[in-house]
Amino acid sequence: MQIAKLLGADRVVGAGRSHERLQLLKDLGADAVVPLDGVDEKTATTLGREAGDVDVVIDYLWGQPTEHAIPEILNARTDRSKALHCVQIGSVAGQEISLPSAFLRAGNLNLLGSGQSSVGTHAILTELPALAQEISTGALTGESVAMVLRQVDEAWGMHVSPSQRIVLTNN
DSSP states (O other): OHHHHHTTOSOOEEEESSHHHHHHHHHTTOSEEEEOOSSSHHHHHHHHHHHTTOSEEEESOOHHHHHHHHHHHHHHOSOTTSOEEEEEOOOTTOSOOOOOTHHHHSSOEEEEEOSTTTSOHHHHHHHHHHHHHHHHHTSSOOEEEEEEGGGHHHHHHOOOOTTEEEEEEOO
């Protein structure tokens, strides 16, 4: 949420399963939040209504939620010729989707993947100074729980609040 706003996003829509997660998304700057109560038409329609005119979708789920959401978002767009970039980051809801080819022709849909091999080291290193600057000024906030690398087994099973992230250090 914070990075999207810093990069100039006019509207950021978040989605999550728990009330706590949705509140965190609001606190981090989401203009709208959509509860992911299940994979159904109502949820997909709500996503379409709230996110119909976004430029970028960052998808951690894939599977059925994405399969249902993409058509709804495309159908809700005011201008289907305006690019919609769906960046696939994770697949916690499934490894595959079925997407009718008509949706690739009926709108300017761009499916992209983001992972270790999709962005070169040079590009990452080019962006790091600006990110570090934003963190040092306090523009990006977040809670970290530092644990030494030898505690990785403990960290793997540890439950932290949605606002926290475990950071492994080497000392």
